[in-house]
Amino acid sequence: MNGEAQNAQTPGRVRQLFPDGTWSVDRRRSEIGFAVKSLWGLATVRGTFDAFEGTVTSRDGALTGKLQIDAASLDTGNRKRDTHLRSADFFDVDRRPHVTFAASAIDQAADGPVIVGELAVASSRVPLRIPIGLTHEPDGTLRLTGGTTIERAAAGMTWNWLGSVRGSAKLNVHLALQRVPGG
Numbered sequence: 756m757n758g759e760a761q762n763a764q765t766p767g768r769v770r771q772l773f774p775d776g777t778w779s780v781d782r783r784r785s786e787i788g789f790a791v792k793s794l795w796g797l798a799t800v801r802g803t804f805d806a807f808e809g810t811v812t813s814r815d816g817a818l819t820g821k822l823q824i825d826a827a828s829l830d831t832g833n834r835k836r837d838t839h840l841r842s843a844d845f846f847d848v849d850r851r852p853h854v855t856f857a858a859s860a861i862d863q864a865a866d867g868p869v870i871v872g873e874l875a876v877a878s879s880r881v882p883l884r885i886p887i888g889l890t891h892e893p894d895g896t897l898r899l900t901g902g903t904t905i906e907r908a909a910a911g912m913t914w915n916w917l918g919s920v921r922g923s924a925k926l927n928v929h930l931a932l933q934r935v936p937g938g
Contacts, residue, residue, distance in 0.1 A: 773889075776812070776934050777812045778810060778813075778897060779809070779932065779933050779934075780808060780810070780822065780930050784931035787807055787822075787927075790802075790924065800836070804829050804854075805829075806824070806827075807823060807824040807828070809930070810935070811899075819859060820856075820858035820872070821856070822928075823853050826846040826851065827852060829846070846876070847877045851877050851878065854875065855875045868886070869887065870887050870901060871883075881905055888900045896931050900930075901928050902926060902927035905926060
């Protein structure tokens with residue numbers, strides 16, 4: 756950011772990271788999670804989403820993708836807290852059952868590749884730049900690991916009893932991507 760990113764949307768650069776084709780998220784070998792400081796910063800609440808699907812397409816140097824998460828599938832290990840997180844105070848799953856990340860590009864930053872896109876959570880839209888690591892496994896799987904920090908308020912999550920929840924949330928993904936036959 757600050758002008759240090761060089762656009763990697765050239766055919767050679769994108770093909771180095773993502774060979775041409777369509778790649779599907781293997782949910783069994785992937786994880787999507789978050790972490791938020793609570794209790795005035797003394798404890799970290801960690802959670803995962805258990806139901807999601809997604810694809811990444813790389814063609815002629817252009818990269819797009821979509822990751823759709825079932826917001827009701829969140830699990831922090833505390834049933835009462837999870838019920839509250841599914842309520843209108845947070846994810847509002849009754850009216851907006853999905854959290855979606857739409858990737859629109861890949862850039863090369865000083866520290867490595869960055870996926871550019873927009874996160875749609877509840878009624879909010881948050882532009883994101885997510886630093887990623889990508890490895891190619893011998894079986895043809897692409898392993899994408901990434902994470903970023905967002906302000907909860909930007910995502911419409913402003914509930915905060917007596918200031919007990921910190922203002923930012925860390926998001927992380929560990930995705931196993933399998934080539935779609937014919938894709």
